[in-house]
Amino acid sequence: MRRRKSLSRWIEGNVVLPREVCADPGPMRLWPWHRGIVEAVEDPAIERITLVKPVRVGFSTLLHAVTAYHIAEAPAPILSVLPTDADCRRVMVSELERIFEASPNLEGKLPSPKLGDRTGQHRSTILHRLFDGGSLHFVAARAPRNLRGPTARILLCDEVDGMVLTDEGSPIDLAIDRTHSFGDRKIIIGSTPGDEETSLILPLYAQSDRRVFEVPCPDCGAFTEILWQHIQWEPDKPHTATFCCPSCGVLVDEKHKPAMVRKGRWRATGEANGHAGFRLNALVSLLANASWGKLAADFLLKKDDSERLKTFVTRFLGQGWRDEAETIDENALAARAEGFSLDRIPAEVVVITIGVDVQDDRLECSICGWSREGECLILGHMVIWGSPDDNETWQELEKLLRTRWKHPHGGELQVDAACVDSGDGDWTDCVYRFCFPRAGRRVMAIKGAPGSRPSIAFSKSKTKGGRLWIVGVDTVKTIIVSRLARAKGIRFSAELEPTYFEQLASERRVVRFIRGRPIHRFERIPGAQAEALDCLTYAFAARAAVQIPLDQREDDLRAPPAARVPPPVVVQSRWMTERR
Secondary structure (H helix, E strand, O other): OOOOHHHHHHHHHOEEEEOOOOOOOEEEOOOHHHHHHHHHHHHOOOEEEEEEEEOOOHHHHHHHHHHHHHHOOOOEEEEEEEOHHHHHHHHHHHHHHHHHHHHHHHOOOOOOOOOOOOEEEOOOOOOOEEEOEEEEEEOOOHHHHHOOOOOOOOOEEHHHHHHEEOEEOOHHHHHHHHOOOOOOOOOOOEEEEEEOOOHHHHHHHHOOOEEEEEOOOOOOOOOOOOOOHHHHEEEEEEEEEEEEEOOOOOEHHHHOOOOOOOEEEEEEEEOOOOEEEOOOOOHHHOOOOHOOOHHHHHHHHHHOOOOHHHHHHOOOOOOOOOOOOOOOHHHHHHOOOOOOOEEEEOOOOOEEEEEEEEEEEEEEEEEEEOOOOOOOEEEEEEEEOOOOOOOHHOOOHHHHHEEEEOOOOOEEEEEEEEEEEEOOOHHHHHHHHHHHHHHHHEEEEEEEEOOOOEEEEEEEEEEEEEEEEEEEEEHHHHHHHHHEEEEOEEEEOOOOOOOHHHOOOOOEEEEEEEEOOEEEEEEEOOOOOOOOHHHHHHHHHHHHHOOOOHHHHHHHHOOOOOOOOOOOOOOOOOOHOOOO
C-alpha cells in the first residue's frame, strides 16, 4: 500500500504559485511558521484551527494549498466561507483557478463550470465545483440562506472579522452547523483582527491552546515572540530599526532575521483539547516590504492618525484595535477654535463639501473645507429657516450651493459635493425633488445606515426616478469621534456658536450585545441635540464622493477667476399672456 506523503511535502511538490497570486511565483515553499499549521491540519486529534493573522505572511495562500490538497489528493466535501460574493468570486477565479492552471500535477483536477443536464443534476458552477469524492462550495457570509444546504467535512472561513451578523445569527455558527455529520471534520477559521470588542477571531483564539511563534536570539539563544515593543530605532531614523532581545538586551540587526525565523517554533500558551490556535505578526515576515525599517517608517507616518494607525495595528501587528479615546469635551473643542471662516478661507483648503440635516422647520447646513491631507476645517454652520415643503426654503439652499468663496491664492472655491438627509419620512419626497435633478453637481439625497459599511455608496436600485446614496453613519461617526477626541484632523472656525460644540459631543459609541455578539453603536445622550454631528457626518460622506485631481485644483486656485457671463435676458412676448 502506497504511503501518502505528508501534507507539507505534498504542497511543496505539487502547488505552483502564478504571478497573479504571488509576488514570488514558482513552486510553493512553506515559510517556517506555515509548518506548524500544516501539522495541525494533518493531525486527526485536532478538530479546530484558529489563525490570527497579519498581512504579508501567506496565510490565505496556505488555505488555497489545503483546498487543492483536498481536491486532488484527499477528496472531501469542502465549504469555504468569505465575507462577500465578490470575495468568493475573486478567490475562486483569480486565485484558486490560477493555481490549478499553473500547477502541472493539478491540471484538470478542478472542474470547470458547465451547464450540466436539463434536470440540473451533477452541475458545476463558478462557485460550486463537483469532483470525484467531494465538492467545493464557496458561500458569502452575507447570504445565510446559502448555508442551509451544503454539508462539509472541511470548513474554511477566511477574514471572519469582515463578516457581519445576519438575521439568522453568526455566519460562523451557521457554517459549523454544516459539518456536524462528519466525525472527522476539520474547521479552519482565520482572519486579520478588527476592533477588539467586536472581533470574531480573537474570542476563538482565546478558546484555543493559544500558540505563538517564537524565534531565538542569535546572541543568547532565548526564544521570544517578536513584538512591536521590541523594535527600536534612532530618533527620526526608522531605517536603523533593530530587535532588542528582552532576555539579554542585545540589539539584533535585520540581517539576522532570516536565520532566526528558520529556527522559529510554535509554543502553546494555553490548553484546549482538539483546538489549535496560531497568532502571528508581520515582524517575522521575510518579505522586503516587511523589514523592521520599513514597518517603523510606516508606523511613523500613521501614528498621529487613529484611522491609519488602526490599519497598522491590525494588518501588520495582528492585534485587535481598542479605541481608548471615546469621551469628548465640548469646552475643549470650543477652545480650539481658530480665526478662519467662510470669508477667510485658509490656503490649505482645496475642496468644499456641505452636510444638510432636514428638520420640520429648517435646514441645518455645515460647510466644511478639506486639505490635501484629508484634514477637515469646519468653515461655518448656517440654519435656513422654513418648512421643507416650502420652495423658498430650497431656493435658499440652492443659493448656498452656488455660492463662490474667495481663496487666498486668488481663485475661487465652490461646493464640490453636498449630502442632504432624506431619512425623515415626512420630507423624503421634498429631498428627492431637490436632489435628483442636481445629481450631476454631486448634490446627493442620502439615507444613513448603521453597521460596517462604506462611508458612502450608491443604493442598489433607483428610487422615484433618481439614485439614493447610503451613508455608513457608524463608520463615519467612528472617524469623527476619534478625531475629535484626539484633537487631530478636525479644526473649527471661531464663528461657530457654542451650541455647535455641544451638539458635536451629543453621542457616545457604546457596545451592545445582539444575539450574544458585541456590536458598536452610537447612542444619543439623553436630552442632547445632534444636528451639528449629523451635518458633519454628511459633510464627511460627501468628501468621500469627491474624486478630483488635487494638483489641478491647486493650479486652478492660483489662476485668476474667469469673468462671469451674466445670464441672458429673457423678454416674454405679449402674445403669450394675451387671451385668445
